[in-house]
Amino acid sequence: MTETTATSTDPADGPRRSPLHELHEKLGASFTDFAGWLMPVRYSSDLAEHHAVRTAAGIFDISHMAEIQVSGPDASTFLDHALAGNIGAVPAGRAKYSLVLDGGGGILDDIIVYHNAEGEYLVVANAGNRHVVLDALQNRAAGFDVTLVDLTDDIVLIAVQGPASQAILAATRGLVIDGLDDLKYYASTGATFGSGTVLVARTGYTGENGYELYVDVQDAAALWIALTEAGAGHGLVPAGLASRDTLRLEAGMPLYGHELGLDTLPAQAGLGRVVSLAKTDDFIGRSAVEAGPGEGARVLVGLASEGKRAGRAGYPVFDGDVEVGAVTSGALSPTLGYPIAMAYVDPASSLAGTELQIDVRGSRIAAVVVPLPFYKKESTNG
């Protein structure tokens, strides 16, 4: 028996460890090498952790994410130049999902930009793109009065996700959050934990209500423990990257390297709305985005199947006898109970309801094009 999806738990090559590594070991975590970091892949069961986030709450260590502080008088105009989104329109205390494009419109990374205070932003990038994003920002900063600081090694990022997450944060000893009850989706607020400060944001990667807490390394273990204690009565469980991946897939959220890459224009990934052409000034990648993907460029779709076998990244997608695309992510959906996948397919095969087939290791399974996301939580305020 061999695994065809590579997961290494051997730290021989010295992947980086989270500041919370010892806590995870005590909790019995299995680890995986993700973008050069040895991170918890699961603590007990991928499915149990997934269901806990949908029905109660899960706590994730996502310290591998990269945090870059952008500050200075020109921070806003600089980010409008460097990024695809209309950052200047984001008021302090709010956040925006955005993209770093290259000159050809290809996606260098997808990021979240938090506007923390006047002239002060935090750019959160994927672990694997930490240096790509940092380099891009530095190269684009010429002529702007801004200071860039890579805070990745100083910050631990803890996500608490699930319907019970707000109650858990409110009950966490020592954590005092300014305006938690009124915090909107994609908004952030200051908090204190003991003598330290924490940035609490209502963001996440699970499709569930949840929060992300940016905390100084020295306070992180105590905060994790306090959150866990507060969550004990709410069904909170520690959750690993395996469940994080199935949760984001159900929520139709792209993963860099799967749905997004240098060869992908935002419009192909359904992210045209993330790019602001309303911005009056030029931004990196603008001309390519305005020109749009060429006619016939593949587009991202959702695919739903029956049975238990899921399409996986790289599996070919057929429309009749014609190969029309390939799967980028797929799994048997724990919440929905049937296989789901995201795939890039030819436009002619991309309309909802189109009946396609996925080649699953030599046998074809039926798959119908469905709108994304596959799963949407019941609406809540904000």
Added chain:
Amino acid sequence: MADRSNLQYTAEHEWVLVEGAIATVGITAYAAEKLGDIVYVDLPKVGSSLAEGTVVGEIESTKSVGELFAPVNGTVVEANDAVTANPELVNSDPFGEGWLVKVEFTELPALLTADEYATLTGE
């Protein structure tokens, strides 16, 4: 947990229990743990002939896909329908109720002892 004292192993993380001319085959706890929650198992049909070292089935978790290799040459005499119906048995009892197939073997290759397998997995 089943009695594991008579088990032999392969480098592909299968266990083999030889009783007379029949080899019962499953995957190890180590392999099940690495795969995560198993949600789909595809086993060779009764009567099919297996060639040692070839892929004869699939074990799929939410996270990834594992291939089942035939550890011996022979003919499948029984496939574990309980596992096909409830794949989580491979996680909950990999050496017992989570067995996969019984094979009437024609020849038995050299297999790993428990110690050799433990060395392989570093456990």
